[in-house]
Amino acid sequence: xxxxxxxxxxxxxxxxxxxxxxxxxxxxxxxxxxxxxxxxxxxxxxxxxxxxxxxxxxxxxxxxxxxxxxxxxxxxxxxxxxxxxxxxxxxxxxxxxxxxxxxxxxxxxxxxxxxxxxxxxxxxxxxxxxxxxxxxxxxxxxxxxxxxxxxxxxxxxxxxxxxxxxxxxxxxxxxxxxxxxxxxxxxxxxxxxxxxxxxxxxxxxxxxxxxxxxxxxxxxxxxxxxxxxxxxxxxxxxxxxxxxxxxxxxxxxxxxxxxxxxxxxxxxxxxxxxxxxxxxxxxxxxxxxxxxxxxxxxxxxxxxxxxxxxxxxxxxxxxxxxxxxxxxxxxxxxxxxxxx
Amino acid sequence: xxxxxxxxxxxxxxxxxxxxxxxxxxxxxxxxxxxxxxxxxxxxxxxxxxxxxxxxxxxxxxxxxxxxxxxxxxxxxxxxxxxxxxxxxxxxxxxxxxxxxxxxxxxxxxxxxxxxxxxxxxxxxxxxxxxxxxxxxxxxxxxxxxxxxxxxxxxxxxxxxxxxxxxxxxxxxxxxxxxxxxxxxxxxxxxxxxxxxxxxxxxxxxxxxxxxxxxxxxxxxxxxxxxxxxxxxxxxxxxxxxxxxxxxxxxxxxxxxxxxxxxxxxxxxxxxxxxxxxxxxxxxxxxxxxxxxxxxxxxxxxxxxxxxxxx
Amino acid sequence: xxxxxxxxxxxxxxxxxxxxxxxxxxxxxxxxxxxxxxxxxxxxxxxxxxxxxxxxxxxxxxxxxxxxxxxxxxxxxxxxxxxxxxxxxxxxxxxxxxxxxxxxxxxxxxxxxxxxxxxxxxxxxxxxxxxxxxxxxxxxxxxxxxxxxxxxxxxxxxxxxxxxxxxxxxxxxxxxxxxxxxxxxxxxxxxxxxxxxxxxxxxxxxxxxxxxxxxxxxxxxxxxxxxxxxxxxxxxxxxxxxxxxxxxxxxxxxxxxxxxxxxxxxxxxxxxxxxxxxxxxxxxxxxxxxxxxxxxxxxxxxxxxxxxxxxxxxxxxxxxxxxxxxxxxxxxxxxxxxxxxxxxxx
Ligand SMILES: Nc1ncnc2c1ncn2[C@@H]1O[C@H](COP(=O)(O)OP(=O)(O)OP(=O)(O)O)[C@@H](O)[C@H]1O
Ligand SMILES: Nc1ncnc2c1ncn2[C@@H]1O[C@H](COP(=O)(O)OP(=O)(O)OP(=O)(O)O)[C@@H](O)[C@H]1O
Ligand code: SF4
Ligand code: SF4
Ligand SMILES: [Mg+2]
Ligand SMILES: [Mg+2]
Numbered sequence: 001x002x003x004x005x006x007x008x009x010x011x012x013x014x015x016x017x018x019x020x021x022x023x024x025x026x027x028x029x030x031x032x033x034x035x036x037x038x039x040x041x042x043x044x045x046x047x048x049x050x051x052x053x054x055x056x057x058x059x060x061x062x063x064x065x066x067x068x069x070x071x072x073x074x075x076x077x078x079x080x081x082x083x084x085x086x087x088x089x090x091x092x093x094x095x096x097x098x099x100x101x102x103x104x105x106x107x108x109x110x111x112x113x114x115x116x117x118x119x120x121x122x123x124x125x126x127x128x129x130x131x132x133x134x135x136x137x138x139x140x141x142x143x144x145x146x147x148x149x150x151x152x153x154x155x156x157x158x159x160x161x162x163x164x165x166x167x168x169x170x171x172x173x174x175x176x177x178x179x180x181x182x183x184x185x186x187x188x189x190x191x192x193x194x195x196x197x198x199x200x201x202x203x204x205x206x207x208x209x210x211x212x213x214x215x216x217x218x219x220x221x222x223x224x225x226x227x228x229x230x231x232x233x234x235x236x237x238x239x240x241x242x243x244x245x246x247x248x249x250x251x252x253x254x255x256x257x258x259x260x261x262x263x264x265x266x267x268x269x270x271x272x273x274x275x276x277x278x279x280x281x282x283x284x285x286x287x288x289x290x291x292x293x294x295x296x297x298x299x300x301x302x303x304x305x306x307x308x309x310x311x312x313x314x315x316x317x318x319x320x321x322x323x324x325x326x327x328x329x330x331x332x333x334x335x336x337x338x339x340x
Numbered sequence: 341x342x343x344x345x346x347x348x349x350x351x352x353x354x355x356x357x358x359x360x361x362x363x364x365x366x367x368x369x370x371x372x373x374x375x376x377x378x379x380x381x382x383x384x385x386x387x388x389x390x391x392x393x394x395x396x397x398x399x400x401x402x403x404x405x406x407x408x409x410x411x412x413x414x415x416x417x418x419x420x421x422x423x424x425x426x427x428x429x430x431x432x433x434x435x436x437x438x439x440x441x442x443x444x445x446x447x448x449x450x451x452x453x454x455x456x457x458x459x460x461x462x463x464x465x466x467x468x469x470x471x472x473x474x475x476x477x478x479x480x481x482x483x484x485x486x487x488x489x490x491x492x493x494x495x496x497x498x499x500x501x502x503x504x505x506x507x508x509x510x511x512x513x514x515x516x517x518x519x520x521x522x523x524x525x526x527x528x529x530x531x532x533x534x535x536x537x538x539x540x541x542x543x544x545x546x547x548x549x550x551x552x553x554x555x556x557x558x559x560x561x562x563x564x565x566x567x568x569x570x571x572x573x574x575x576x577x578x579x580x581x582x583x584x585x586x587x588x589x590x591x592x593x594x595x596x597x598x599x600x601x602x603x604x605x606x607x608x609x610x611x612x613x614x615x616x617x618x619x620x621x622x623x624x625x626x627x628x629x630x631x632x633x634x635x636x637x638x639x640x641x642x643x644x645x646x647x648x649x650x651x
Numbered sequence: 652x653x654x655x656x657x658x659x660x661x662x663x664x665x666x667x668x669x670x671x672x673x674x675x676x677x678x679x680x681x682x683x684x685x686x687x688x689x690x691x692x693x694x695x696x697x698x699x700x701x702x703x704x705x706x707x708x709x710x711x712x713x714x715x716x717x718x719x720x721x722x723x724x725x726x727x728x729x730x731x732x733x734x735x736x737x738x739x740x741x742x743x744x745x746x747x748x749x750x751x752x753x754x755x756x757x758x759x760x761x762x763x764x765x766x767x768x769x770x771x772x773x774x775x776x777x778x779x780x781x782x783x784x785x786x787x788x789x790x791x792x793x794x795x796x797x798x799x800x801x802x803x804x805x806x807x808x809x810x811x812x813x814x815x816x817x818x819x820x821x822x823x824x825x826x827x828x829x830x831x832x833x834x835x836x837x838x839x840x841x842x843x844x845x846x847x848x849x850x851x852x853x854x855x856x857x858x859x860x861x862x863x864x865x866x867x868x869x870x871x872x873x874x875x876x877x878x879x880x881x882x883x884x885x886x887x888x889x890x891x892x893x894x895x896x897x898x899x900x901x902x903x904x905x906x907x908x909x910x911x912x913x914x915x916x917x918x919x920x921x922x923x924x925x926x927x928x929x930x931x932x933x934x935x936x937x938x939x940x941x942x943x944x945x946x947x948x949x950x951x952x953x954x955x956x957x958x959x960x961x962x963x964x965x966x967x968x969x970x971x972x973x974x975x976x977x978x979x980x981x982x983x984x985x986x987x988x989x990x991x992x993x994x995x996x997x
Binding site: 191196219222264266267270271 | 853854880
């Protein structure tokens, strides 16, 4: 689903930095991240656990948990800066313009109230509707997210729903006020593959029909391949590569993305061993100088050890890797093989 | 081995942890810790530090009776900085000895309550079923009685069984037992809750796959993981136990007045409060309040610091 | 691949496990509610040959983990037998014999965060089975064994002094594997060992498991809902639905010539990584509750090929193409075998 290139972006993130002041110094967990999302577009965000995907998402919806804070950069929604809004105002934006979906549906639902009650309450805080109108809208939403028998289900409590249906209720909650942007953090990880397919179909339909933009954080490459228009690959708090989904998945330019895509077991060929990237992502306190991926990179050169690459054009995608710079990587540095 | 490694592990992490850091960065907590330490140290060193031996009749003289505090009144005698009671006992020394006694009773009854509560809680949580139902129903019933009432009841029963004279000798055991018995429920419930969470964690199942006995699993695996919340309750309970003992003594069913605890001192002082000799009761009262406040502050901090982090 | 004739290493026959999830007796009497029994595992036969990897797949709640737990003895079975290398696990064994049997089978758990005691050092965690089974002669020997194990899972001996929270998810899962290997088992039950990990770490762990299998001739019972992972690692695959095995087949056959209607639906849910435009169709309908499973073939409410016989009669396992299928339509020959091909990713 290609988006017209001249569409103004719905969400712009520029040079975002998120840091945690701790007693051992300040940890930079999201380091100079920039991207944008057009209306109706799905941006997938992938990367190793701890790469900063959730923090980026939470920064956008204004729900960073203290002591985490935005230390730099700006976030604009439909041209308006939202990263420096006071809490109350941000809360309104979050309900009305941005919807959030988290991994565990139970954290977003109150077990003590019926699903309908929670929907009506959310609708009424954001839209000037009477209780009866709000209930009608809640019912429509439940039908829209595909809850069978919505008329009776609306008065049930969260625990009476299956995991997949609960997640659909959470999506309905996020959609209450007709948001322009949905930030979905691992919305399908807790779900079964079959239910996962239903949720993805739902998200795609929303983009198509309402022009909603979606930031989809997940480490399930299958979900990304099916849903996203573009993908951002994060590594150690930075974007390693970003580009159209097909190009990133099939023709990755950054060595980390290549390794990541190669690690996915695929049907059709049974190999003895899967491709793997040796080693582990560095802790935030031990990020090496130069390119953060250099201790694990098989292609690294002397320049990689001292100079940090920024995103640069690499064919059809943009990658943060000196291999794609005219200056090159410098003299090759053989990776010591002892680490694992 | 496992127990030792668990302990050293805990120490290692404690020294390196956010808990120590949060301790250092909270002046209130540091002050409470210093105050607790001072009170405890002075109390236990009272035989060395106290200027008088207030319970030795040989050293008492009635002529010293009812002297006001020297620091506040010209009538006072600097040999008795906080004054004396009607028997001529030095209030300062009485407080030091009394605090020691109160602390001993408090600590001992916390240990009793903890042992009982942890054991029953572990059994209840790990075995579940009928054992759990029984223990928890008993706990529910007990919770509907205030701790004081339980202690009064036990003390009453013991008094009914043995003579008054013998009662004075074993009073301290009775009171420790009574307070201990009235506080176990909280430990049992907390431990049971934690055990029910922990026992379904996969590390416990891994131990079962190896074939360890339930007892070993409880002691080696589950117990170290429930110490956090228990420790917190213990600090809060220490204060409560001291107050309960004081209340019981105040009601006259606690320790004999020949060996006054802080609570007894307050009661004795209270009887003569009408005649204007306020110092006999106010100074022990202030000490008790300070001790309880300091320990509670420590407990509160510990609860906040331990809860989300040491995981 | 098993030849079917030789002795099977692990033999599971008629295995059932029911859970009583009724309300307490008093509540039940007052509110006049019936007893509620979950038929988590309802009659399963599996044979696993030495050195093979047998995988179980199926939707959430179909009873995969329950089978794993039954096999390692975490739950006693309601009915049926589990034989391990010719020994009936439920039979009368002396303590020593039982310990000897337990030593030979171990389990790797799903959650690398919950499966290691947070208060223990990694050294003690790995040493625990060695100590429990009395496998080391002295301290030096124990030290050496643990260090060897750490190296086998590609950690360093120095890591033994650390606590679990100092490791990443993938590294913790290695510690878990090292602990499982510590008693030198021959059979490993792995319940979703990589589901909590991301793909690059998953590849590391799967490669490690394959290496270890080759090195020590291990036999695996592997559980996962990720069909691509299962395709990659297994010799044979069993498909579970509501506590029953509906199809067992050699891996290649199962993926290219699926027979049971449920297997076909399950294969349709595999995400399309190659973006060939293949439509992913969700399995229709909600999963029925295992408390009141449908009569006859439990799949009939969701099955496009169901007829009256399916509603009444439970299908028997039918041997075909080196595997078994339990479906009336296949037996009656009214459902032709379907060929599938997959394009390799890149
Ligand atoms: N409260 C905190 N204090 C210190 N560091 C934190 C805190 N919260 C998160 N971090 C660190 O920030 C980094 C990014 O975390 P984030 O949750 O964004 O990762 P992620 O990419 O979403 O990973 P996952 O796939 O595991 O969800 C991690 O290294 C994490 O350790
Ligand atoms: N201890 C238990 N008590 C009661 N019911 C249980 C128990 N363990 C499992 N069940 C039930 O048995 C059924 C099978 O559960 P099981 O955990 O084996 O499923 P699974 O296939 O492993 O699913 P998943 O993929 O979600 O892990 C479920 O309906 C579950 O609710
Ligand atoms: S910049 Fe150098 S080290 Fe980093 S990914 Fe590119 S080649 Fe590898
Ligand atoms: S037995 Fe009948 S209902 Fe069951 S899978 Fe086969 S055709 Fe479908
Ligand atoms: Mg995350
Ligand atoms: Mg399971």
